[in-house]
Amino acid sequence: MEAVRDKAVVVTGAGGGIGAALARRFAAEGARVVVNDLDEAKAERTADEIGALAVPGDASAVVPAARDALGGAIDVFCANAGVGTGGGPDAPEDDWALAWDVNVMAHVRATRDLVPEWLERGSGRFISTVSAAGLLTMVAAAPYSVTKHGAYAFAEWLSLTYRHRGIHVHAICPQGVRTDMLDATGTAGDLVLAPGAIEPAAVADALCAAIEEDRFLVLPHPEVAGYYTARAAEPDRWLGSMNRLQRKLEQAEGSAS
Numbered sequence: 001m002e003a004v005r006d007k008a009v010v011v012t013g014a015g016g017g018i019g020a021a022l023a024r025r026f027a028a029e030g031a032r033v034v035v036n037d038l039d040e041a042k043a044e045r046t047a048d049e050i051g052a053l054a055v056p057g058d059a060s061a062v063v064p065a066a067r068d069a070l071g072g073a074i075d076v077f078c079a080n081a082g083v084g085t086g087g088g089p090d091a092p093e094d095d096w097a098l099a100w101d102v103n104v105m106a107h108v109r110a111t112r113d114l115v116p117e118w119l120e121r122g123s124g125r126f127i128s129t130v131s132a133a134g135l136l137t138m139v140a141a142a143p144y145s146v147t148k149h150g151a152y153a154f155a156e157w158l159s160l161t162y163r164h165r166g167i168h169v170h171a172i173c174p175q176g177v178r179t180d181m182l183d184a185t186g187t188a189g190d191l192v193l194a195p196g197a198i199e200p201a202a203v204a205d206a207l208c209a210a211i212e213e214d215r216f217l218v219l220p221h222p223e224v225a226g227y228y229t230a231r232a233a234e235p236d237r238w239l240g241s242m243n244r245l246q247r248k249l250e251q252a253e254g255s256a257s
């Protein structure tokens, strides 16, 4: 794939799951890849496995160290690290803050560093692993849903602002993907995400197709397009169907306790 061959690519949260699958695919396509993760051992394990460079640490601050590791400019940045914070308004203040920090502000901080360089060169690619929750919502997970809407809005803003100046943006919005995050999502994940869950490699496939077509929205579960349209066209009907899911979840949790 021309867009990534010999390019310098950074993938955050790539110690496992979707990030590792993206890093693996880019390495296989001939990119020079930096694997970032907060978990140093996981970052090193993925990097060793695919012949990439590990730059562990917080995704918010990875750009300077990744540039050093790559010996210069970054061509493609995958803002993939995320936290699946559940709960409602009652979730602790620190949980809400962490969700904003990792799911939104890490993207803002990375592009603060990258966009000036990309504008000067007239090229760059920003890939945001959002979620279908960023287009729709996720039951039992207000911090996750709200911050993923923020991540999607930020990716849209970047795309509309810089697309005529050589910056390509993609927003990946999957439903369930078989990763540690899905395993940790509990009854809501079992009910809503697990039945249609796909492998992380399928997310990489969907992204590559979108890069080839220069398409912003990446939907590894194509049916999400229909849900997104329904939400916009008939909000109350859509909320009613999501509320049925909420009640199903309450029933499942009730019978489990």
Ligand SMILES: NC(=O)c1ccc[n+]([C@@H]2O[C@H](COP(=O)([O-])OP(=O)(O)OC[C@H]3O[C@@H](n4cnc5c(N)ncnc54)[C@H](O)[C@@H]3O)[C@@H](O)[C@H]2O)c1
Pocket: 012, 013, 014, 015, 016, 017, 018, 019, 036, 037, 038, 039, 042, 057, 058, 059, 060, 080, 081, 082, 083, 084, 102, 129, 130, 131, 132, 173, 174, 175, 176, 177, 178, 179, 180, 181, 182, 193
């Ligand atoms: N699994 C799903 O069903 C699903 C669906 C839609 C979207 N997503 C999104 O995909 C992305 C990847 O999640 P995953 O499912 O592969 O989960 P995962 O838990 O397997 O991977 C997430 C990785 O991010 C790392 N991480 C967390 N905070 C970090 C930080 N501040 N800096 C650097 N690394 C950090 C974790 O250590 C972990 O290795 C997330 O943004 C998630 O919201 C996942």
